[in-house]
Amino acid sequence: MELFSTQTLLLFLSFLTFLYLHNRNPKTRPPGFKAYPLVGSLPDFLLNRHRFLDWTTDVLRNCPTHSAVFRRPGKVHGIITANPDNVEHILKTNFHNYPKGERFNYLLRDFLGQGIFNSDGDLWKLQRKTASYEFNTKSLRNFAIQNVTVEIQTRLIPLLQRASKSESVLDLQDVLERFAFDNICKLAFNVDPACLDGGSGDAAVGAEFMRAFEDAATLSSGRFMSVFGWVWELKKFLNVGSERKLRESICTVHAFADNIIRSRMEAKDPHNDDMDLLSRFMAKEENSPEFLRDIVISFILAGRDTTSSALSWFFWILSSRPDVKDKIIKEIETVRASCEKRDYGEASFGYEELKELKYLHAAITESMRLYPPVHVDTMACLNDDVLPDGTGIKKNWFVTYHTYAMGRMESIWGSDCVEFKPERWFDEEGGVFRTESPFRYPVFHAGARMCLGKEMAYIQMKSIVAAAMERFEIDAVDKDTCPEQHMSLTLRIKGGLPVRVRPRECVMSTA
Numbered sequence: 001m002e003l004f005s006t007q008t009l010l011l012f013l014s015f016l017t018f019l020y021l022h023n024r025n026p027k028t029r030p031p032g033f034k035a036y037p038l039v040g041s042l043p044d045f046l047l048n049r050h051r052f053l054d055w056t057t058d059v060l061r062n063c064p065t066h067s068a069v070f071r072r073p074g075k076v077h078g079i080i081t082a083n084p085d086n087v088e089h090i091l092k093t094n095f096h097n098y099p100k101g102e103r104f105n106y107l108l109r110d111f112l113g114q115g116i117f118n119s120d121g122d123l124w125k126l127q128r129k130t131a132s133y134e135f136n137t138k139s140l141r142n143f144a145i146q147n148v149t150v151e152i153q154t155r156l157i158p159l160l161q162r163a164s165k166s167e168s169v170l171d172l173q174d175v176l177e178r179f180a181f182d183n184i185c186k187l188a189f190n191v192d193p194a195c196l197d198g199g200s201g202d203a204a205v206g207a208e209f210m211r212a213f214e215d216a217a218t219l220s221s222g223r224f225m226s227v228f229g230w231v232w233e234l235k236k237f238l239n240v241g242s243e244r245k246l247r248e249s250i251c252t253v254h255a256f257a258d259n260i261i262r263s264r265m266e267a268k269d270p271h272n273d274d275m276d277l278l279s280r281f282m283a284k285e286e287n288s289p290e291f292l293r294d295i296v297i298s299f300i301l302a303g304r305d306t307t308s309s310a311l312s313w314f315f316w317i318l319s320s321r322p323d324v325k326d327k328i329i330k331e332i333e334t335v336r337a338s339c340e341k342r343d344y345g346e347a348s349f350g351y352e353e354l355k356e357l358k359y360l361h362a363a364i365t366e367s368m369r370l371y372p373p374v375h376v377d378t379m380a381c382l383n384d385d386v387l388p389d390g391t392g393i394k395k396n397w398f399v400t401y402h403t404y405a406m407g408r409m410e411s412i413w414g415s416d417c418v419e420f421k422p423e424r425w426f427d428e429e430g431g432v433f434r435t436e437s438p439f440r441y442p443v444f445h446a447g448a449r450m451c452l453g454k455e456m457a458y459i460q461m462k463s464i465v466a467a468a469m470e471r472f473e474i475d476a477v478d479k480d481t482c483p484e485q486h487m488s489l490t491l492r493i494k495g496g497l498p499v500r501v502r503p504r505e506c507v508m509s510t511a
């Protein structure tokens with residue numbers, strides 16, 4: 001995603017040269033983000049944006065309380081923090097002072113309307129209440145497990161089988177993204193876009209929906225990056241360029257969702273045990289079709305490319321860790337051996353079996369510590385405040401907690417913080433999973449707005465990994481080079497993750 005146009009870049013580069021000539025003693029600079037007159041921290045940002053997360057991690061690591069003020073051009077300032085006490089304060093203790101805020105709401109409103117992801121206050125509370133009740137039902141969990149199983153059995157395994165036969169290189173990130181999209185659409189409104197299928201009848205419509213959804217998400221978040229807010233507003237007014245494309249993709253997404261909602265309303269079926277999220281929201285309130293659409297779109301956005309991001313990094317890490325792979329395989333074999341009964345067919349694991357895959361759970365959790373799908377998250381500050389570490393924050397500033405940096409802080413994880421070590425998630429005896437405070441590990445957010453899909457996400461991720469690793473050997477083509485990061489709404493691998501797939505040597509008799 002382009003953060004700034006070339007002209008702006010050139011302008012700032014010449015400005016930088018000027019500043020560097022005037023910068024006498026760079027050795028004694030204080031910790032934190034360097035701020036220049038007028039342009040604030042922007043010059044350093046531009047110099048480092050290709051390694052944004054590692055740069056900001058380095059800066060925060062060197063600050064005494066792991067928080068720093070970031071100055072944007074003009075009066076927009078904010079705090080970036082990797083301090084668990086500050087995170088607890090923002091997300092829980094003083095939650096009401098840190099909403100998503102007007103700016104966030106405004107920029108995403110065309111796409112997300114007033115869905116849960118893009119609302120504060122009562123509108124948010126209403127959706128949160130219904131959703132958190134529904135997310136905790138056994139019936140939704142079963143719905144999810146069954147849909148995941150079908151996707152694995154009928155699409156993922158055949159696809160990996162084809163790749164292993166032809167010995168071709170596969171973009172695993174792309175496969176995982178299409179899997180997740182199919183999955184979240186089934187969960188949200190029981191529609192199968194068949195994006196992972198490629199061949200079937202409805203695949204074209206589904207693929208178009210997925211592409212439009214992706215464009216709408218990327219282009220909407222692009223608005224945050226525009227240096228001058230009025231540029232996108234002018235483009236929107238004139239209906240040109242990126243704003244025209246955004247309008248078109250939003251149109252496609254809305255039409256797709258409206259269609260489903262309309263037909264569902266006509267065929268209202270009041271009692272149905274296998275209810276998707278849409279039916280659950282339809283049953284609860286007198287919600288207008290537009291509001292239902294906003295709700296559903298927010299859920300698709302939230303569940304769409306988080307799990308695929310997590311698993312892409314996971315498979316990359318595992319490629320150079322045969323020791324961890326072996327342990328995962330052993331655990332799968334043990335669980336397979338102890339569970340005679342197959343609730344949902346051969347390919348996948350039932351809820352109880354998934355629960356037994358503890359080492360796998362730890363390995364995925366550990367991988368997200370180093371590569372959190374939601375790498376940073378930003379809130380607005382309503383009124384002047386002082387954070388627990390003493391940092392002052394002013395009304396209208398932004399505050400960002402830096403999940404990626406937090407996973408790499410010695411103060412939180414100890415001196416081996418940058419090592420991938422699933423064992424750290426178990427207690428001394430190695431048996432019991434150690435729960436970590438969500439304020440120290442805010443991968444799923446924390447406090448009142450904590451992720452609703454966490455359990456669902458683990459079900460999906462563990463099912464995919466277990467089914468794939470049981471049958472195949474999956475290795476990144478370039479396992480020794482850390483992939484370049486692509487920061488979209490989630491942290492993705494730039495250019496995808498090319499892998500080779502081979503059948504696993506001693507496949508168990510159950511396969």
Ligand code: HEM
Pocket residue numbers: 116117128187298299302303304306307310372373374377378442443444445448449450451452453454456457
């Ligand atoms: C590994 C996978 C996932 C991760 C790391 C993750 C992480 C997060 C984070 C950091 C937030 C807070 C975002 C914010 O409000 O700024 C969030 C919110 C949310 N997530 Fe997830 N998520 C994952 C998967 C899912 C899935 C699969 C679903 C749906 C099925 C989901 C549903 C939601 C919803 C509805 C919210 C909004 C909650 C609210 O605002 O009250 N998430 N998630």
Ligand SMILES: *[C@@H]1O[C@H](CO)[C@@H](O)[C@H](O)[C@H]1NC(C)=O
Pocket residue numbers: 142143144146147150186190191192274
């Ligand atoms: C998802 O699973 C439920 C429960 O088994 C089933 O009724 C539904 O048809 C599935 N949805 C899709 C789109 O396959």
